[in-house]
Amino acid sequence: MSASPSALARLKKVIAGFEETVAVTFLAAVTVLLVTQFATRYLLANPLVWTEEVSRYAFVWMIFMGSAYLASKNAHIVVTFISDLVSRSASKWIVRFAAAVVIVASVVTAWAGIEFLDQMSGLLSPATGISMAYIYAAPVVGFALITIHSLEYLITGSGVVDGGEVEPIV
Amino acid sequence: MSISILILLLLVLILLRVPVGFALLVPSLLYIVFDPQATFGIAIQQLMNGGNSFALLAIPMFVLLGNLANASGITDRMYDFASASLRGVRGGLAYVNVGTSVGFSLVSGAAISDAAAMGKIQVPQMVKRGYPAGFSLGLTGASSLIAPMVPPSIPAVVYAITAGVSVSSLFVAGIFPALVITLLFIAYVALKMRKLTTVQEGDEKGVGAKRLWILFLRTLPAVGAPVIVLGGILAGYFTPTEASAAGVVYVLVLGLIYRGLNPKALLGALRTSTATSASIMFIVVNAALFGWVLARERVPQELAESVLGLTENPFVFLILLNLVLLAIGAIIEPTSAILILVPVLAPLAPLFGLDPIHMGIVIIFNLMIGLLTPPIGLVLFTLSEVTGYPVKTVIRGAVPFYGIMLVALAAISFVPLMLGIG
Amino acid sequence: SGTSGSNEGDSADGDVRTLRLSHFMEPSHPIEACGMEALRNHLDGSTLQVETYPAAQLGGETESLEQVFSGNLDMSINGPSFIGVYYEPFNVLDAGYLFENAEALRDLSDSEAVLGVLEDAQEASGMKVFPGWYYGTRYITANTPVESPDDLKNLKLRTPDAPLYKTNITAMGGNPTPMALDELYLALQQGAVDAQENPFPTIKTMNLQEVQDHLSLTGHMVQALHISVGETVWESLTADEQTLLEEGIAAGAEAAYDCVVEQEESIRAEFEAGDDIEVHEIDVTEFRDAVRAELSEGQPFSELYRELIAAQEQ
Numbered sequence: 001m002s003a004s005p006s007a008l009a010r011l012k013k014v015i016a017g018f019e020e021t022v023a024v025t026f027l028a029a030v031t032v033l034l035v036t037q038f039a040t041r042y043l044l045a046n047p048l049v050w051t052e053e054v055s056r057y058a059f060v061w062m063i064f065m066g067s068a069y070l071a072s073k074n075a076h077i078v079v080t081f082i083s084d085l086v087s088r089s090a091s092k093w094i095v096r097f098a099a100a101v102v103i104v105a106s107v108v109t110a111w112a113g114i115e116f117l118d119q120m121s122g123l124l125s126p127a128t129g130i131s132m133a134y135i136y137a138a139p140v141v142g143f144a145l146i147t148i149h150s151l152e153y154l155i156t157g158s159g160v161v162d163g164g165e166v167e168p169i170v
Numbered sequence: 171m172s173i174s175i176l177i178l179l180l181l182v183l184i185l186l187r188v189p190v191g192f193a194l195l196v197p198s199l200l201y202i203v204f205d206p207q208a209t210f211g212i213a214i215q216q217l218m219n220g221g222n223s224f225a226l227l228a229i230p231m232f233v234l235l236g237n238l239a240n241a242s243g244i245t246d247r248m249y250d251f252a253s254a255s256l257r258g259v260r261g262g263l264a265y266v267n268v269g270t271s272v273g274f275s276l277v278s279g280a281a282i283s284d285a286a287a288m289g290k291i292q293v294p295q296m297v298k299r300g301y302p303a304g305f306s307l308g309l310t311g312a313s314s315l316i317a318p319m320v321p322p323s324i325p326a327v328v329y330a331i332t333a334g335v336s337v338s339s340l341f342v343a344g345i346f347p348a349l350v351i352t353l354l355f356i357a358y359v360a361l362k363m364r365k366l367t368t369v370q371e372g373d374e375k376g377v378g379a380k381r382l383w384i385l386f387l388r389t390l391p392a393v394g395a396p397v398i399v400l401g402g403i404l405a406g407y408f409t410p411t412e413a414s415a416a417g418v419v420y421v422l423v424l425g426l427i428y429r430g431l432n433p434k435a436l437l438g439a440l441r442t443s444t445a446t447s448a449s450i451m452f453i454v455v456n457a458a459l460f461g462w463v464l465a466r467e468r469v470p471q472e473l474a475e476s477v478l479g480l481t482e483n484p485f486v487f488l489i490l491l492n493l494v495l496l497a498i499g500a501i502i503e504p505t506s507a508i509l510i511l512v513p514v515l516a517p518l519a520p521l522f523g524l525d526p527i528h529m530g531i532v533i534i535f536n537l538m539i540g541l542l543t544p545p546i547g548l549v550l551f552t553l554s555e556v557t558g559y560p561v562k563t564v565i566r567g568a569v570p571f572y573g574i575m576l577v578a579l580a581a582i583s584f585v586p587l588m589l590g591i592g
Numbered sequence: 593s594g595t596s597g598s599n600e601g602d603s604a605d606g607d608v609r610t611l612r613l614s615h616f617m618e619p620s621h622p623i624e625a626c627g628m629e630a631l632r633n634h635l636d637g638s639t640l641q642v643e644t645y646p647a648a649q650l651g652g653e654t655e656s657l658e659q660v661f662s663g664n665l666d667m668s669i670n671g672p673s674f675i676g677v678y679y680e681p682f683n684v685l686d687a688g689y690l691f692e693n694a695e696a697l698r699d700l701s702d703s704e705a706v707l708g709v710l711e712d713a714q715e716a717s718g719m720k721v722f723p724g725w726y727y728g729t730r731y732i733t734a735n736t737p738v739e740s741p742d743d744l745k746n747l748k749l750r751t752p753d754a755p756l757y758k759t760n761i762t763a764m765g766g767n768p769t770p771m772a773l774d775e776l777y778l779a780l781q782q783g784a785v786d787a788q789e790n791p792f793p794t795i796k797t798m799n800l801q802e803v804q805d806h807l808s809l810t811g812h813m814v815q816a817l818h819i820s821v822g823e824t825v826w827e828s829l830t831a832d833e834q835t836l837l838e839e840g841i842a843a844g845a846e847a848a849y850d851c852v853v854e855q856e857e858s859i860r861a862e863f864e865a866g867d868d869i870e871v872h873e874i875d876v877t878e879f880r881d882a883v884r885a886e887l888s889e890g891q892p893f894s895e896l897y898r899e900l901i902a903a904q905e906q
């Protein structure tokens with residue numbers, strides 16, 4: 001890595017902050033949409049028909065942006081039976097191995113997903129008529145961001161990130 | 171690509187500290203690589219659609235409901251009242267844990283929602299009172315399985331539709347088993363409390379009737395949350411997902427009135443809820459992709475057919491059925507398992523003289539136990555996520571409950587058969 | 593290859609080519625039990641086999657068709673509104689009061705007008721779409737009889753989340769509320785919605801007669817499902833295999849028609865004999881006029897709609 005560690009750390013913090021902001025906004029949006037849905041069903045003669053669909057799509061984006069944010073904190077759910085049993089240096093290698101697996105899988109998924117987005121771009125969602133590419137983009141973007149975050153764990157072998165708001169479950 | 175190798179790979183990756191979601195993703199990607207008739211596009215499709223479900227929206231809403239209840243001080247008030255009124259009762263909070271799950275089961279159709287809401291609130295309180303963490307986690311997880319046994323129940327609706335039986339009959343049929351499970355848990359708690367000398371109940375010595383009444387009045391508005399959620403569903407104002415959102419709004423308003431909820435606390439609750447929901451759902455979406463692989467290779471059907479081809483005796487059949495379901499429940503999420511298995515299993519019921527409704531209850535409870543069983547136990551992961559305890563602590567805590575649930579499973583499977591109503 | 597050995601890559605299978613077909617219906621549904629069975633029988637002993645995956649186990653209707661479209665699945669059977677996502681005018685086959693009844697649908701299924709729509713759909717989507725299999729006639733159930741647009745005015749009526757279903761119901765005077773089918777029973781039981789519309793077999797399979805008191809014979813949609821095959825898959829078949837598959841699908845259509853019609857009649861007789869739900873013969877003129885007025889102009893398929901209606905009046 002040619003960039004200085006502090007520059008990298010800053011960049012990472014900016015990306016993670018963006019991911020969290022987007023995910024939290026979508027969760028708030030889901031809540032508002034659900035409330036709107038039952039409110040309009042009782043208050044209006046013709047209830048809104050797009051809230052159900054939009055709330056599902058907001059949820060999908062929340063899942064993948066939230067997953068990227070969790071990756072920035074190394075806070076995805078893991079099982080640590082083995083890595084707790086072995087020595088500290090062996091444990092670092094296990095963390096590096098896991099990070100390598102995550103990176104390969106994320107790169108494949110995100111890269112291959114781009115072609116799928118292209119295929120789906122002509123399809124429109126039933127209620128709102130948005131291109132399905134915008135919805136299928138959620139996992140593609142999510143996995144691309146997970147790749148970026150996971151590089152750090154591959155290099156350092158550290159499974160625990162300090163100072164995060166999310167408690168890592170390790 | 172041999173399916174047994176893929177399942178082995180899944181287990182190895184989980185043990186090697188690969189996040190559970192990725193441990194499901196990697197074998198699925200390998201399957202796609204080796205299948206000339208599949209492209210990686212299918213991975214994206216299954217990952218997105220794994221989360222694209224209105225019913226699943228209840229999960230983030232119930233997580234948010236729990237966090238807002240904490241942030242607004244509502245949980246504290248309930249806790250004050252519950253601990254004051256249960257002072258001196260050995261195992262009070264443990265009974266409260268089972269009891270609230272029974273209450274919650276009337277509102278929620280999914281075990282994960284119960285585990286998310288109850289785990290967040292009750293486990294820390296129990297640990298504070300000296301209950302072992304494992305016991306608290308195990309009890310919370312096991313009692314969360316009552317939710318899908320009692321109406322409303324998402325798996326029951328899916329089973330009824332798939333098997334072509336009456337939804338309401340299945341609902342009614344779930345009540346007796348739920349009662350059996352509840353009583354077994356209560357009996358276990360009573361037994362366990364003799365050994366748990368570290369537990370301190372009743373530190374509010376000298377709380378008089380007047381103080382209790384004041385605490386009750388302070389708590390009363392908080393009771394409105396479950397009333398809105400439960401009443402809203404039963405009276406027909408909301409679907410379960412909407413009801414959870416209505417509960418969120420109620421708690422929000424209450425929190426503003428209590429002044430316990432400022433914008434900072436509200437944002438904090440939103441952030442925690444986002445992280446928790448994403449963490450659970452990341453496994454759910456990857457499990458959907460892995461489930462697609464298993465369905466495409468007809469794994470559950472072949473497993474079921476080969477095992478069930480062995481006998482004509484209904485008792486042996488039920489034992490085999492239970493073994494198959496426990497194995498499948500340990501690796502597949504219940505709704506997918508029902509959709510894949512029931513078309514194969516339902517036609518077998520009459521051949522063994524079994525009632526398809528009875529078999530539905532057996533199938534649902536088996537798959538619920540799978541939610542608490544490694545490697546893919548979504549309730550285990552949910553509890554770990556909302557409480558911050560490692561997954562292994564949750565699993566250790568769940569171990570004694572496997573025994574109890576197997577007793578309950580035996581009762582649910584064989585008692586109706588012995589009474590001739592199977 | 594996989595444990596099931598169903599894959600064309602299996603050398604053990606010799607030269608047999610097995611196509612995967614996904615659908616959302618139960619294995620006991622006539623489309624599977626009669627239609628797919630007839631298709632399989634027709635192919636029996638040949639180098640071409642069709643393996644079905646019922647009950648949406650590979651994905652729901654939208655997903656299955658997307659899988660065919662993206663080359664991850666060989667075949668899928670879908671309602672016109674789903675194919676309409678790929679070629680908008682295809683929606684005409686789901687338009688309200690298009691076909692007089694099941695017989696009219698069957699008689700027109702290989703007419704020049706309908707075959708033209710199938711060809712255009714193939715051109716637009718890259719999927720070969722076959723003539724439809726009769727799926728059922730949709731009727732409205734509610735807790736009150738529905739005999740005129742006025743009766744629908746204050747009912748929240750569940751429809752699938754597809755625009756044309758909503759257009760049809762709105763033109764009939766109703767308030768469509770989209771909702772997933774698996775949530776419908778609870779929603780009706782608990783009153784979150786008041787009414788719904790489906791063919792007899794779906795109403796019976798979902799046990800909706802337990803939670804609805806009246807079924808009115810509106811017959812507002814007479815529906816067929818269409819098998820789609822990806823063009824790449826289709827072109828990889830030999831000419832003989834293509835003919836065989838075409839004949840097999842036609843045989844399936846015939847078998848499905850007979851079974852669906854028989855099932856509709858027997859379920860109707862069962863409802864009429866029982867106490868769960870009351871069946872009402874109604875005069876549909878008011879509904880039909882309103883819907884036809886709405887759809888004859890201004891829709892992407894209006895010209896075709898008028899044409900197909902005229903063909904039945906001859």
Ligand code: NA
Nearest residue numbers: 267271310313
């Ligand atoms: Na509980």
Ligand code: NA
Nearest residue numbers: 275317320322
């Ligand atoms: Na329940």
